[in-house]
Amino acid sequence: MGHGHHHPHDHDEASADVAPALDLSIPDSELSPSDVSRRGFLRGAGLLGAGAAASVLATPAAAAAAGLPHSHGPAGGGTRQGGFQWLAGDHHIHTQYSSDAQYRVIDQAKHGRAYGLDWVVITDHGSVAHAKIGVEKVNPDIRATREELRDLLTFQGLEWNIPAAEHATVFVHPGKNEVEVLKQFENAYDGALQPTNATEAQLEATAIAGIKFLGEQVRKRKVEGALFLANHPARRGIDSPHEIRNWRDADPSVAIGFEGAPGHQAAGIKAPNGRGGARGYYDNNPSAASFAGYPLETYRTWGGFDWMTATVGGLWDSLLAEGRAWWITVNSDSHVNYLDQSDRGPGSDFNANGKYNDPVYTGVVNTGAGDFWPGFYGRTSVGATSFSYKAVMDGLRAGRVWVDHGRLIKGLDARVRVAGDRRSATGTPLGGVLHVKRGTATELTLDIDLQNVPNWRQFIPVLKRVDVIAGSGTGPVADKDSFKAPDTKVVKSFEVSPTAKSLKVTYSLGRLDKPFYLRLRGTDGNRTQPGLMGPAVDPYGPGLDVIGDADPWGDLWFYTNPIWVLPK
Numbered sequence: 001m002g003h004g005h006h007h008p009h010d011h012d013e014a015s016a017d018v019a020p021a022l023d024l025s026i027p028d029s030e031l032s033p034s035d036v037s038r039r040g041f042l043r044g045a046g047l048l049g050a051g052a053a054a055s056v057l058a059t060p061a062a063a064a065a066a067g068l069p070h071s072h073g074p075a076g077g078g079t080r081q082g083g084f085q086w087l088a089g090d091h092h093i094h095t096q097y098s099s100d101a102q103y104r105v106i107d108q109a110k111h112g113r114a115y116g117l118d119w120v121v122i123t124d125h126g127s128v129a130h131a132k133i134g135v136e137k138v139n140p141d142i143r144a145t146r147e148e149l150r151d152l153l154t155f156q157g158l159e160w161n162i163p164a165a166e167h168a169t170v171f172v173h174p175g176k177n178e179v180e181v182l183k184q185f186e187n188a189y190d191g192a193l194q195p196t197n198a199t200e201a202q203l204e205a206t207a208i209a210g211i212k213f214l215g216e217q218v219r220k221r222k223v224e225g226a227l228f229l230a231n232h233p234a235r236r237g238i239d240s241p242h243e244i245r246n247w248r249d250a251d252p253s254v255a256i257g258f259e260g261a262p263g264h265q266a267a268g269i270k271a272p273n274g275r276g277g278a279r280g281y282y283d284n285n286p287s288a289a290s291f292a293g294y295p296l297e298t299y300r301t302w303g304g305f306d307w308m309t310a311t312v313g314g315l316w317d318s319l320l321a322e323g324r325a326w327w328i329t330v331n332s333d334s335h336v337n338y339l340d341q342s343d344r345g346p347g348s349d350f351n352a353n354g355k356y357n358d359p360v361y362t363g364v365v366n367t368g369a370g371d372f373w374p375g376f377y378g379r380t381s382v383g384a385t386s387f388s389y390k391a392v393m394d395g396l397r398a399g400r401v402w403v404d405h406g407r408l409i410k411g412l413d414a415r416v417r418v419a420g421d422r423r424s425a426t427g428t429p430l431g432g433v434l435h436v437k438r439g440t441a442t443e444l445t446l447d448i449d450l451q452n453v454p455n456w457r458q459f460i461p462v463l464k465r466v467d468v469i470a471g472s473g474t475g476p477v478a479d480k481d482s483f484k485a486p487d488t489k490v491v492k493s494f495e496v497s498p499t500a501k502s503l504k505v506t507y508s509l510g511r512l513d514k515p516f517y518l519r520l521r522g523t524d525g526n527r528t529q530p531g532l533m534g535p536a537v538d539p540y541g542p543g544l545d546v547i548g549d550a551d552p553w554g555d556l557w558f559y560t561n562p563i564w565v566l567p568k
Helices: 033-044 062-066 105-114 128-148 178-189 200-219 241-250 315-322 389-398
Strands: 085-093 119-125 153-161 167-172 226-231 255-259 327-329 378-384 401-405 409-418 433-436 441-450 465-472 489-495 502-511 516-523 557-560 563-567
Touching (some): 085 389, 119 128, 128 153
Parallel strands (some): 255 327
Antiparallel strands (some): 167 226, 409 441, 516 557, 516 563
16 A cells, blocks of 8 residues: 555554543543633533533534544545545454354454455454453454554454343454453453343443543543444344434544444355355344344345445434434455365364464364455455544544445545535535535535456446435434435436446535535445345345355445435
8 A cells, every 4th residue: 555654653642632522521620720711611602511522413514513423524545535544453362262263363464454454453252252361362463453454453352242122343452451441341341241230221331331431431531432333233023223423422432333244254254165054144033132123134244334334314314314423344254264175273262272273274164154364355444634543533533434245346535525626625524514504505516536447256246326325404303213314315326337447526515594404325236135125225225145155256336435425
């Protein structure tokens, strides 16, 4: 990628302080007079207090006034497309320190780098054994990997068993306290370590407390940053809509999103060439623990993507329509990789040692594995202002993210601007909020570099269609278990010429009469069907994946995070 000589371990950028007026853990009595007055102003404007930070819609000036993580200027400071350096990564990777995985940290990192990644997060499983020794044990391997692979940013994280819910990636900025903070977090808040008689309400409260704990570690300057992303959210139907909203509200600078598509994408490859299972291992049915309101389609992937993301007008859109900054990612969830020829080291005793012995070559091709190496299939591309740990975390927090499978496209820049504003690098990028006066005309500018080199399956993907999905801003909903956005639909589709090298589009969004947001989606067009909300909402959405016959390479999509347009 030509990053020059930036060394990822030189992370001396100080993170911005949370202004005391905004930090509600500090009582008014301990604030300076000017901070008391600022806090009073923010409270009066509805920008402070329960849930205020969770919505960009309730108060249009909130992003600017409260310095929320997703508000930023119109121009970036990077060197690549649209003024940003787009850094591809994977935030969900397991190693020999997970009870169901096998590879060394350096194995996963080297493969990720070889397959084009700029950053990775090592996320070994939370469990009783892992909580005792896993966080410390893996850390020297992660630090050694940082030294050996200077052009790969290697974060330490873990896969959290969210109390009362599914799993999540939790990771922190590298530093002297990374082990201490992750270990403390896991031992206090991991679902596997909670009392067996805890009620659902107590477990949900523990999850909220865990997210708040991470935010406190940043404010106390223990770590420079901490992020939470919910993993495979619809797989078992146990991440209810109100839990997702509550995670977001607990600390919007930490809880930033969920996997738009799960890992384990090789699991759908037809037997005998593959496992013959379900993409993402999404082959479940509702259980007593599932949220009763979800339809049966929840438990399957759609074009490889999670139902919460894939359904236009569905759960993700219901959050975006409220104005909640909630982002999507993709990753590998790599444990044991398809077509690999290694196995766990002989004589391993995971329970005693908290790790498996280093893998050994077997010469036997593993066609039953469900995973790909990091970067081989899915990637999360983050618009960063530099090649650094902090810039990746800031870009993720800001929602400057697009995701794709199978390297469907090379690059993407999408912005919304006041109509006719043709200054270079103008407009509000992915994740941003554009504030304009009512009646102002706005437009979307889209610039996609189409793929011209083979992906890791050795074919050049062809983008066939790009959809613009838009919905009006409703503000907060009364029912926190709502998962529909009735106003959201595909408003425009662009067919891509098979011989084109790029797609450049300017699309008029009309004059602002009410708040709205938009997001983008693109496909190779191989498998489509009307979306769950009907053809008037989504005429050519992703197809429902078939268990036992879902070739991930035959059905490629990209998705972007949203941009909001709000009245001043």
